[in-house]
Amino acid sequence: MFEIILMCILLVVSLLIVIKAADLFVDHIVEIGTALGVSQILLGVTAAAIGTSLPEFGSALIASLGGNGDMGVGVVIGSNIWNVAGILGITATVTGLVQADKKSINRDGLMAIVTGLVLLAFMLFGYFTGQLFISGFGSVVMIIFYIYYMRILVKDQEKAQKYKVKKLPNSEEDIIKSKGIEKIDDISNKTLKKRKSIKKKSILFTILGIIGLAIGCQLLITSASSLASTFGIPPAIMGLFTLSIGTSIPELVVTLSSAIKGLHDLSMGTVFGSVTFNILIGIGIPALLVAIPIDYLSLYFDAPVMIGVTAGTLLLMKFNGNKLNRLSGIVLMIVYVLYAFLRIFVLG
Numbered sequence: 001m002f003e004i005i006l007m008c009i010l011l012v013v014s015l016l017i018v019i020k021a022a023d024l025f026v027d028h029i030v031e032i033g034t035a036l037g038v039s040q041i042l043l044g045v046t047a048a049a050i051g052t053s054l055p056e057f058g059s060a061l062i063a064s065l066g067g068n069g070d071m072g073v074g075v076v077i078g079s080n081i082w083n084v085a086g087i088l089g090i091t092a093t094v095t096g097l098v099q100a101d102k103k104s105i106n107r108d109g110l111m112a113i114v115t116g117l118v119l120l121a122f123m124l125f126g127y128f129t130g131q132l133f134i135s136g137f138g139s140v141v142m143i144i145f146y147i148y149y150m151r152i153l154v155k156d157q158e159k160a161q162k163y164k165v166k167k168l169p170n171s172e173e174d175i176i177k178s179k180g181i182e183k184i185d186d187i188s189n190k191t192l193k194k195r196k197s198i199k200k201k202s203i204l205f206t207i208l209g210i211i212g213l214a215i216g217c218q219l220l221i222t223s224a225s226s227l228a229s230t231f232g233i234p235p236a237i238m239g240l241f242t243l244s245i246g247t248s249i250p251e252l253v254v255t256l257s258s259a260i261k262g263l264h265d266l267s268m269g270t271v272f273g274s275v276t277f278n279i280l281i282g283i284g285i286p287a288l289l290v291a292i293p294i295d296y297l298s299l300y301f302d303a304p305v306m307i308g309v310t311a312g313t314l315l316l317m318k319f320n321g322n323k324l325n326r327l328s329g330i331v332l333m334i335v336y337v338l339y340a341f342l343r344i345f346v347l348g
Contacts, residue, residue, distance in 0.1 A: 004230060007223045014219035015055075015246045021212025022054035022250065028205040035198045053079075053277045055247035057285075058217035060278075063239065064286035066221060071228075073292060074239020076282045077302045079248050080116070080275045085309045085336035086245070087252050088271055092329025095259045099323035100268035107156070108272040109314045111149055115279045116307040118145060123299045133291035134283065142284030149276060220247075236295050237344060240302065275310065297347055305339055 056079045063072035092098045100109075122138035220243065228238040254270050286292055295302075312335075316328050324332075 004227070007226045007230070010219055010223040011227065011242075011246075014216050014223060015249070017212055017216030018055045018058060018220060018247065019250055021209045021216055022058075023209075024205055025054065025209025025213065026050075028202040028209065031202045032198055032206060035202070050273075050277055053251070053274045053282065054213060055217075055250065056244070056274075056278050057282045058213045059220055059243055059247050060282045061286050062214070062217040063221050064290055064292055066218075068221060068225060068235055068239075071221065071224070071235040071239035071243070072286060073283065073295065073298055074236040074302075075243045075247065076278045077298060077306050078240035078244030079251075080112075080278055080306050081240075081302070081309055081339060082244050082248050082336065083251055083271050083274055083278075084112075084306075084313050085332045085339070087248065087255050088313060088324060089329045089332030089336060090252070091256050091259045092324040093326055093333060094256065094329075096326045097323055098259050098268065098329075100317065102322055103156075104268055104272075105314060105317055105322055107152070108269060108276070109310070109317075112272045112275040112310050113307060113314070115145070115276045116303065116310060118142065119279050119283065120299075120303045120307065123294050123303060126294050127299060132294045134287045134294065135291070136288055139284045139287035142280040143288070146276070146280035146284065149280075236298065240343065241340060297343075301343065301347060309335060309339075 056075055060072040060075045063075065088098060118141070122134050122141075125138070126132055126134060224238050224243055225235065227233070227242075228235055251270060251274050258270065283292060309332075313324070313332065316331070317324060320328060
């Protein structure tokens with residue numbers, strides 16, 4: 001009994017360490033990037049989704065490297081189902097409205113579905129070839145696919161910034177021209193010349209963030225594996241629910257607070273960006289290092305549910321003026337509860 005209590009405490013503490021370490025890492029890596037003159041565009045389009053997904057990525061990586069591949073895949077797929085059905089459902093229910101522009105839905109939402117289909121394709125390939133794991137080839141394809149997605153995001157952001165400059169009022173254009181600056185590129189170049197020196201504190205905290213992630217994720221997997229073994233819970237179930245929900249706390253906080261403040265694009269971008277990152281990087285990088293085993297139920301049930309929930313959410317938004325209302329949020333929450341019931345108590 002004492003060991004169980006100790007493992008539960010360790011699970012909670014390790015979750016807090018992972019979340020804080022991810023926050024520390026993102027904050028200071030952005031500072032270092034800015035000091036080095038890394039494009040604010042690149043930092044802006046990646047920080048929220050990647051930063052909030054670091055706990056899942058770290059947990060999936062440590063689980064896979066430690067021989068708990070089922071748990072690693074479970075964390076990724078479970079997090080994605082929770083992100084879309086659980087987090088968006090809670091956010092829409094609490095705020096009464098989660099809205100996104102048409103471009104964000106067509107780009108980020110569809111990319112999340114395509115990403116899920118890519119994962120399912122490699123899982124099916126492994127199944128039909130008798131190699132029940134995601135290969136290094138699949139890993140390389142996923143990573144390249146994510147780099148391509150980042151390229152699309154950066155180009156879209158650059159276009160948006162140039163469009164804003166073209167729409168400047170005449171008075172602002174005159175101010176810019178009077179200073180001898182005619183293009184946004186000139187503004188960017190002048191900004192880059194004013195690079196700040198990298199603070200030693202930023203380097204130290206970035207390293208501490210990485211170390212904290214490594215230690216926290218290791219403790220998280222150890223405590224979760226111990227509890228799963230004690231209660232006879234399959235590792236995949238532990239990954240699908242306990243770890244996936246726990247490591248998705250940052251997404252819940254960012255999404256809910258963004259929606260409350262009316263920052264709906266950030267809210268939706270965080271969720272769909274996290275789904276894409278979780279699959280292509282959360283599974284792609286571990287698969288590059290070790291063979292990721294394919295669980296039959298993940299292939300037949302979890303992955304299709306993940307794709308179906310994402311597609312269903314996009315359809316709900318499409319037919320409701322690119323937004324989720326309170327009723328849509330309740331529907332998504334019911335879907336998640338139904339999925340959890342079937343997966344835990346019926347399919348096992």
